[in-house]
Amino acid sequence: MVTEKDVEHIAELADIGINTGELGTFTHQFNAILDYFDVLDQVKGDTTVTRDLTNIMREDVVEPSLSRDEVLKNAAAQEDGFIKAPRVM
Amino acid sequence: MEAHELSFEPDDRYNAFLAVCKKAPCGKGKLAGIAVAVKDNISTKGIETTCASKILKGYIPPYDAHAVELLRHAGAAIVGKTNMDEFGMGTTTENSAFGPTLNPCDTSRVPGGSSGGSAAAVAGNMVRMALGTDTGGSIRCPAAFCGIVGLKPTYGRVSRYGLIAYANSLEQIGPMGRTVSDVSTLLQVIAGKDRHDSTSYDRPYTHTPVADVKGLKIGIPGEYFGGGVDPKVAGVVKTAISRLEELGATTVPCSIPSMKFALAAYYVTCTCEASSNLARFDGVRYGPAADTKKSWHDAYKEVRKAGFGTEVRRRIMLGTFALSSGYYGKYYTKAQVARENVKADFARLFSEVDLLAGPTMPTIAFRLKEKSDPLSMYLSDILTVPANLAGIPAISVPCGKADGMPVGLQIMGRPFEDECVIDAAYAYEQAVK
Structure with missing residues (x-):
């Protein structure tokens, strides 16, 4: 059972942005969906699944890639050939 | 290579397209001059690619997806980008930020989803074939x-x-067409190893369909005809299966006990992967601008709230919750164990039978706005998600009508035996045409 406060917290973690007006509906829907997910409690075993696979790596050498202009083309905010982002500190 | 242009100005009465290339370049090759539509979550160099989301409005990819590059090399004319549920999250194409696509068979109904625009463009005779993507059906x-x-x-x-990733352990790009033969031809072009995708295999597809099911053993899982499946749909599919028997296949009843957990395992897995994959949409490198004067959490929240639709926000939050401290073991770990059980069930069955068959969907196409509750919408994916969890090939081929609407026969096969799945669908299609 999740509460409106839980949903607000999850929205915060996910940087999703939520209106107080939406909280009731989301909470109600999450509880219905999570009730359905409870069927997984009947699954036997809880060891993390491992697979017999190995990572595929390539040599760390520069390969052709997009030009700076192409990379910047879709960025809404830029300055001096760099992408501008919101402040972190 | 001799370059040409294909003129393409469809009467898009079904809202199948989000972008149209009125003059589409094409060349020589296996698909020379053939109009192919591409789902809008597949990157096309120079053609706007939005995933039917406001958060990617205006995004022009600087490169082609590998499958698109292969289409161009084969001479295909990429004539447009098709409508879809935003980021692939939906079963009706109603979750598009740019309005729903209508079903060409009955415009008061949904075309299904999330590749609804691709399906409508093909079914409505606007293009001969299209690329879709399949994460859970x-x-x-x-x-x-x-x-x-x-x-x-x-x-x-x-x-x-x-x-553009939504749930990368589940999803595949795949072909859609009016005939099995066209689907096979399109797969010939797009299949094969690509060094840019470390999960791709060196298994090119060079097969030409053979209409022969003689001697094949087909399992009929009881779960595919259980409660929740419209008896009329089940009846149409059973008739189709008896047609395969007449053609020389033998059928045996079988069971997939892990089906009980499959849908929950699927939705936990896909929402968890979505919460991670969609973290990249923050208005910095692409999409509507984030306010760089604000702190990053505030700026991202603003962009993501305005840019993502309700279903996308719901799934990101569900995935974030299922991965959060204290819940990871209950949801994500259990879902992965259940997924292994689904794989094990298929492996066991495929040691006894060559193929499995049943309905693709439990019902015919819903009416527009018929399904408003998210959980009841999720439940309609029950027959398609097992193939994604197990990674096996699965085809849907038209097999008749119920209440005047098309019904699909779903045929699933062993991993990398797409050829066998295609042959069985082809045998059925040729027998009833």
Whole structure:
């Protein structure tokens, strides 16, 4: 059972942005969906699944890639050939 | 290479397209001059690619997805980008930020989803074939609802490079067409190893369909005809299966006990992967601008609230919750164990039978706005998600009508035996045409 406060917290973690007006509906829907997910409690075993696979790596050498202009083309905010982002500190 | 242009100005009465290339370049090759539509979550160099989301409005990819590059090399004319549920999250194409696509068989109904625009463009005769993507049934569901053929290839058979990721352990790009033959031809072009996708396999597809099911053993899982499946749909599919028997296949009843957990395992897995994959949409590198004067959390929240639709926000939050401290073991770990059980069930069955068959969808196409509750919408994916969890090939081929609407016969096969799945669908199609 999740509460409106839980949903607000999850929205915060996910940087999703939520209106107080939406909280009731989301909470109600999450509880219905999570009730359905409870069927997984009947699954036997809880060891993390491992697979017999190995990572595929390539040599760390520069390969052709997009030009700076192409990379910047879709960025809404830029300055001096760099992408501008919101402040972190 | 001799370059040409194909003129393409369709009467898009079904809202199948989000972008149209009125003059589409094409060349020589296996698909010379053939109009191919591409789902809008597959990157196309120079053509706007939005995933039917406001958060990617205006995004022009600087590169082609590998599958698109292969289409161009084969001479195909990429004539447009098709409508879909935002980021592939839906079963009806109603979750598009740019309005729903209508079903060409009955415009008061949905075309299915999430590749609904691709299905409608093919079913409505606007293009001969299209690319879709299938994470939990997103090719097979709209193929069934619109009366066309759609294949989810074996996981790894087609490169996902340039496919904008939603749930990368589940999704595959795949072909859609009006005939099995067209679907096979399109798979010939797009399948194969790509060094940009480390999950792609060196298993090119060079097969030409053979209409022969003699001696094949087909398992009929009881779960595919259980409660929740419309008896009329079940009846149409049973008739189709008896047709396969007449053609020389033998059928045996069987069971997939892990089906009980499959849908929950699927939705936990896909929402968890979505919460991670969609973290990249923050208005910095692409999409509507984030306010750089604000702190990053505030700026991102603002962009993501305005840019993502309700279903996308719901799934990101569900995935974030299922991965959060204290809940990871209950949801994500259990879902992965259940997924292994689904794989084990299929492996066991495929040691006894060559193929499995049943309905693609439990019902015919819903009416627009018929399903408003998210959980009841999720439940309609029950027959398609097992193939994604197990990574096996699965096709939907039209097999008749119920209440005047198309019904799809779903045929699933062993990993990398897409050829066998295609042959069985082809045998059925040729027998009833």
